[in-house]
Amino acid sequence: xxxxxxxxxxxxxxxxxxxxxxxxxxxxxxxxxxxxxxxxxxxxxxxxxxxxxxxxxxxxxxxxxxxxxxxxxxxxxxxxxxxxxxxxxxxxxxxxxxxxxxxxxxxxxxxxxxxxxxxxxxxxxxxxxxxxxxxxxxxxxxxxxxxxxxxxxxxxxxxxxxxxxxxxxxxxxxxxxxxxxxxxxxxxxxxxxxxxxxxxxxxxxxxxxxxxxxxxxxxxxxxxxxxxxxxxxxxxxxxxxxxxxxxxxxxxxxxxxxxxxxxxxxxxxxxxxxxxxxxxxxxxxxxxxxxxxxxxxxxxxxxxxxxxxxxxxxxxxxxxxxxxxxxxxxxxxxxxxxxxxxxxxxxxxxxxxxxxxxxxxxxxxxxxxxxxxxxxxxxxxxxxxxxxxxxxxxxxxxxxxxxxxxxxxxxxxxxxxxxxxxxxxxxxxxxxxxxxxxxxxxxxxxxxxxxxxxxxxxxxxxxxxxxxxxxxxxxxxxxxxxxxxxxxxxxxxxxxxxxxxxxxxxxxxxxxxxxxxxxxxxxxxxxxxxxxxxxxxxxxxxxxxxxxxxxxxxxxxxxxxxxxxxxxxxxxxxxxxxxxxxxxx
Amino acid sequence: xxxxxxxxxxxxxxxxxxxxxxxxxxxxxxxxxxxxxxxxxxxxxxxxxxxxxxxxxxxxxxxxxxxxxxxxxxxxxxxxxxxxxxxxxxxxxxxxxxxxxxxxxxxxxxxxxxxxxxxxxxxxxxxxxxxxxxxxxxxxxxxxxxxxxxxxxxxxxxxxxxxxxxxxxxxxxxxxxxxxxxxxxxxxxxxxxxxxxxxxxxxxxxxxxxxxxxxxxxxxxxxxxxxxxxxxxxxxxxxxxxxxxxxxxxxxxxxx
Numbered sequence: 031x032x033x034x035x036x037x038x039x040x041x042x043x044x045x046x047x048x049x050x051x052x053x054x055x056x057x058x059x060x061x062x063x064x065x066x067x068x069x070x071x072x073x074x075x076x077x078x079x080x081x082x083x084x085x086x087x088x089x090x091x092x093x094x095x096x097x098x099x100x101x102x103x104x105x106x107x108x109x110x111x112x113x114x115x116x117x118x119x120x121x122x123x124x125x126x127x128x129x130x131x132x133x134x135x136x137x138x139x140x141x142x143x144x145x146x147x148x149x150x151x152x153x154x155x156x157x158x159x160x161x162x163x164x165x166x167x168x169x170x171x172x173x174x175x176x177x178x179x180x181x182x183x184x185x186x187x188x189x190x191x192x193x194x195x196x197x198x199x200x201x202x203x204x205x206x207x208x209x210x211x212x213x214x215x216x217x218x219x220x221x222x223x224x225x226x227x228x229x230x231x232x233x234x235x236x237x238x239x240x241x242x243x244x245x246x247x248x249x250x251x252x253x254x255x256x257x258x259x260x261x262x263x264x265x266x267x268x269x270x271x272x273x274x275x276x277x278x279x280x281x282x283x284x285x286x287x288x289x290x291x292x293x294x295x296x297x298x299x300x301x302x303x304x305x306x307x308x309x310x311x312x313x314x315x316x317x318x319x320x321x322x323x324x325x326x327x328x329x330x331x332x333x334x335x336x337x338x339x340x341x342x343x344x345x346x347x348x349x350x351x352x353x354x355x356x357x358x359x360x361x362x363x364x365x366x367x368x369x370x371x372x373x374x375x376x377x378x379x380x381x382x383x384x385x386x387x388x389x390x391x392x393x394x395x396x397x398x399x400x401x402x403x404x405x406x407x408x409x410x411x412x413x414x415x416x417x418x419x420x421x422x423x424x425x426x427x428x429x430x431x432x433x434x435x436x437x438x439x440x441x442x443x444x445x446x447x448x449x450x451x452x453x454x455x456x457x458x459x460x461x462x463x464x465x466x467x468x469x470x471x472x473x474x475x476x477x478x479x480x481x482x483x484x485x486x487x488x489x490x491x492x493x494x495x496x497x498x499x500x501x502x503x504x505x506x507x508x509x510x511x512x513x514x515x516x517x518x519x520x521x522x523x524x525x526x527x528x529x530x531x532x533x534x535x536x537x538x539x540x541x542x543x544x545x546x547x548x549x550x551x552x553x554x555x556x557x558x559x560x561x562x563x564x565x566x567x568x569x570x571x572x573x574x575x576x577x578x579x580x581x582x583x584x585x586x587x588x589x590x591x592x593x594x595x596x597x598x599x600x601x602x603x604x605x606x607x608x609x610x611x612x613x614x615x
Numbered sequence: 616x617x618x619x620x621x622x623x624x625x626x627x628x629x630x631x632x633x634x635x636x637x638x639x640x641x642x643x644x645x646x647x648x649x650x651x652x653x654x655x656x657x658x659x660x661x662x663x664x665x666x667x668x669x670x671x672x673x674x675x676x677x678x679x680x681x682x683x684x685x686x687x688x689x690x691x692x693x694x695x696x697x698x699x700x701x702x703x704x705x706x707x708x709x710x711x712x713x714x715x716x717x718x719x720x721x722x723x724x725x726x727x728x729x730x731x732x733x734x735x736x737x738x739x740x741x742x743x744x745x746x747x748x749x750x751x752x753x754x755x756x757x758x759x760x761x762x763x764x765x766x767x768x769x770x771x772x773x774x775x776x777x778x779x780x781x782x783x784x785x786x787x788x789x790x791x792x793x794x795x796x797x798x799x800x801x802x803x804x805x806x807x808x809x810x811x812x813x814x815x816x817x818x819x820x821x822x823x824x825x826x827x828x829x830x831x832x833x834x835x836x837x838x839x840x841x842x843x844x845x846x847x848x849x850x851x852x853x854x855x856x857x858x859x860x861x862x863x864x865x866x867x868x869x870x871x
Contacts, residue, residue: 096782098725133839140669140839200838203807205781210810210838242781242807446725447709 034520038527045500052496053536056587059482059489060540061547063583066478068548068573069565075574076567077471078460084226086463087125087252088264089118091271093426093453095395097445103204105398105453106355107248114253117274118267122256123153128237128249134230135198136189143185145199147234158217160568164193165217170233175214177240180231182221191215197230203242204249211240222568246356264459265433272431272457277424279411280394283402284352284362286332286383288340294408295336295381297350299390299423299452306421313418314379319344319370322386329369331384337371344368350383355398362397381408387423388451395453426455435465486587490594497529497598508602509610518603525599526592533591537584548573641751641759641774647797648790649744654826656853658682661694662846669841676731679869681860688861692869693731701870704730707861714863716870721863748783749776763794766801770794785812798827803837811837824853 042049082088091110095101104110111124128147133140148154150171158167163183170178179197181189191197193215201209213232221227243249255264282297300306302324310321314331322329332342342348346368354360366385374380402409412418429445432438438458445454461468501508508521555569566572639647664676677695682688692703701716704724712721713728751759752775761774771791778786785804792799802815814837819830828851836842859865 135839198838200806200812203781206784207778207781207786208784208804208806208812210806210808210812240808443723447723 034524034527035531037524038531041524041528042532048496048500049532052493053532053539055489055492056533056536056591057540057543059486060537060583060587061544062485063482063587064541064544064575064580065548065573066482067579067583068544068575069571070475070478071574071576071579072567072572073474073565074471076565076572077464077467080567082460082464082467083252083254085467086458086460087127088255088460089253089268089271090127090250090456090458090463091253091275092250092456092458094445094456095451095453097448097450097454099442099446101204101206102249103243103453104248104251105246105395107246107251110251113274114251114271117271118253120255120263120267122254125252125254126234126248127252128234128241128243130201130237130241132199132201134189134200136186136191137195139188139190141185141188142228143189143199143230144228145179145201145232145237146229147237148231149234158219161219161222163218163220165215167217169216175216177211177213177232177236178216179213180217180219181215182219182227182229184221184227185230186215186218193218201240203240205242207242209240209242222566244356265461268457268459269431272428275428275455275457277426277428277455279419279422280390280425281409281411281422282350282352282390282394282399283406283409284350284399286336286340286348286350286381288342288346288348291340293336293339293381294406295350295383296408296410297330297383297385297390298411299385299387299394300421301423302387309417309421310384313376314372314374316370316372319368322369322389324386324388327389328364328366329386329389330366331370331372332368333380333382334371334373335380336383337368342368342371344371352397353400355400357397360397362393362399364393378410382410390423391452423452426453429454429456431457432462435462438462438465486590490590493529493591493594494598497525497595501525501598501602504602505605505610508605509607509612512605512607512610522596522599522603525602526595529595529599530588530592533588534584537587541580541584545575548575638761638763638772641761641776642746644761644772644774644790644792644797645746645749645751645776648792648799649746651797651799651827653744654684654828654853656824656826657684657856659850659852659854659856660828660848661850662848665845665847667841667843667845669839678731681856683856683858683861686861690861690866691730692866699731702731703866703870705861705863705866712863714866714870719867745776748778748780749788750779751775752777752787764791766791769800771800772797796827799829806838813837821851823851826853 078088091104091114092102093104093110095103107126114124115121126147126149129144131142131144134143150167155167158170158180162180165180169175170180172178175194176196181191181197186192189197195215197213197215199211199213201211203209213230219226219231238245238248241249253267255267280299284295284297285292286295286297287293300310307321316331317334319331321331330348332340332348337343340348347365348368349363349365351361351363354362366383366389372384412422427450429441432441441456511521512518551571552573553570556566556571557569659679659681662678662680664678666674666676668674675695676693676699678691678693681690686708687706688708689706690703691705693699693701703714703716705712705714705721711724713724714721751761753759759774761772764771764773766773771793773789773791775787775789786807787805787809789803789805790799791801798820799817801817803811804813804815806812814835816833816835817829817831818833820827821830822828828848830848832846834844834846836844
């Protein structure tokens with residue numbers, strides 16, 4: 031083996047010009063491969079760990095009310111964050127996503143923009159340090175200016191505003207009401223890509239009340255993971271979270287009263303479906319009145335036992351009072367009319383008021399009740415597995431998981447059609463929400479791979495041709511070596527080794543050249559906000575070479591050149607010594 | 616003494632008290648407005664919408680609109696501009712479809728989606744009563760804000776109402792309604808923060824089969840100055856419509 035190695039090295043140096051030219055071709059191929067792979071990794075990293083994070087998060091948890099996509103409100107933010115933290119691993123951050131599209135009026139110029147609520151944390155400070163062209167961070171965090179905002183330079187130009195100018199904006203609240211507000215431009219930012227220039231950053235604490243969110247509520251939650259190398263990890267974590275988000279039955283525990291009489295009771299909403307009503311009627315018997323129909327606001331079914339205690343009959347009003355979970359000392363009082371009285375064999379439902387689901391969710395969502403402690407008198411919700419369980423309105427409907435953007439859209443359309451008034455919870459990943467970006471990333475990877483394959487095909491034809499020429503020129507030498515006792519396999523291995531060694535040195539040179547080129551091109555500032563800007567980070571081309579991918583490329587090239595060299599080498603080994611010695615050009 | 620009391624009573628009746636009784640409560644005014652607007656009949660009408668946006672020029676849209684009163688179903692088919700001709704919208708029961716003529720496809724859309732790329736939403740075409748959505752604005756003294764005044768040469772009641780549900784577009788509106796018949800002449804709509812966002816004028820009304828319908832509506836965008844939309848109705852008919860009209864097949868037929 032050592033002899034073969036020595037002979038191969040000697041042969042390489044014996045034909046310096048040919049080795050140099052062939053090596054240069056392989057080096058060039060390796061250089062292109064490394065640059066293309068690093069660029070492709072850079073794009074993936076940029077998309078997964080920057081753009082997708084800003085736009086949709088790696089994973090998004092949303093609660094949509096009234097079956098409307100844009101009516102997104104997580105009423106109990108902290109509880110949901112708690113569930114996410116306890117069931118998802120590898121979390122870098124959970125971000126409150128509150129944003130809205132708006133029509134903005136600057137100094138005599140109008141434009142559309144997206145207001146994005148942000149929190150001033152270390153990451154934001156770091157971002158401002160590198161992006162703030164004009165303005166002070168303190169102006170954004172302080173209380174000197176009315177609704178301070180940070181605007182990208184292109185947007186500032188289109189609105190004709192500069193620092194400390196005012197922008198008027200028309201917004202829509204989360205329930206679709208018209209809202210208007212004045213914002214003060216306290217900083218101008220430089221944009222890195224076309225997506226960014228649309229955003230106007232405002233403080234989350236300013237934007238939430240403008241859109242109608244209360245402090246304990248939020249739009250959606252974006253879950254971002256520590257640097258995402260395996261995007262499929264997100265899907266696995268989303269499935270785990272989806273499993274943990276199965277809803278409980280929604281219940282309001284409070285006091286039902288009329289006149290001077292009062293009793294602790296539970297109000298439950300019931301699904302407005304024939305199936306649910308059928309199950310309900312298997313357990314309850316209506317003794318007076320009838321089941322409230324959809325749209326019959328403020329009508330309730332009351333147990334006969336409770337009605338007797340409160341001296342209620344059909345058509346009488348009564349009040350349901352309960353404590354708000356978030357507004358301390360605030361009591362919510364709703365008045366309902368008795369639509370029906372029922373009896374049941376189950377003692378547990380004797381202190382239960384049943385509301386038509388629209389009516390139930392109207393108060394439940396607006397003022398989430400304090401959850402009762404275990405064993406509270408008059409508290410009742412059926413347990414999982416109980417035949418009454420599917421009858422009552424849940425905290426939310428958990429939408430099924432989907433895999434692609436198309437499937438996600440279909441799911442949302444299906445939800446729209448139901449016009450259900452309750453909340454619907456959706457867990458989605460970037461594969462659904464940012465599917466277009468991911469498709470683009472896949473397409474770029476495929477284009478890169480095909481281009482490199484074509485390049486290598488051309489180079490390999492050169493390798494084969496060069497080897498054929500070498501064998502042809504060295505036929506008499508092969509005959510001499512075979513005559514002095516060299517075996518056929520040794521001849522073959524000598525040629526393969528020669529090619530592999532040449533490829534190896536070329537790969538090292540190609541890698542070094544690629545690193546130099548990436549460093550140099552990475553230093554060039556490209557000032558554009560065109561589509562091309564999605565390939566840039568901080569206005570520079572972004573390459574992400576990894577040791578793993580470079581080693582993989584080297585091994586790939588060594589294998590492919592060895593395989594290419596095998597057949598000409600085998601042909602050389604098959605030559606008979608006598609014929610080879612007779613060879614004459 | 617008796618004479619003085621009688622005199623005071625007469626003066627009160629002639630001066631103050633009669634005018635107090637003449638002004639209705641806002642709830643009554645809203646009920647009368649709803650009553651005037653309630654057609655209680657099917658409707659077919661040709662609508663022409665002229666949208667004038669600042670720095671963008673004028674766009675004209677024309678459409679045929681059919682509405683079935685009893686079921687609140689409606690069908691809209693565009694007749695102009697050429698690029699939108701044949702496109703349409705159909706609302707039947709809980710379903711709301713958008714039809715695209717060039718692809719001949721129906722797509723389910725939500726009530727919140729824009730109609731023809733304008734500010735109008737699907738939900739705006741549903742039958743709604745003012746009294747279900749709004750309530751009178753009561754001032755600190757517990758008084759309703761309703762007054763008599765002149766709008767041009769017409770005697771009107773001006774009253775302020777605020778939303779009682781949170782999903783109406785404008786949380787506060789000021790109405791000017793004609794004194795004699797409660798026809799709406801002008802509406803000012805305010806944002807949640809109290810900024811005037813839009814003024815709507817209803818200068819022309821017509822009476823068809825005993826029902827009043829606005830022939831022209833002018834919407835002035837008060838927020839983005841220079842934007843104005845004029846909606847004009849013609850070919851109004853309140854005759855009963857065939858249920859077949861509110862089908863996908865009929866929309867496709869009209870689109871040809």
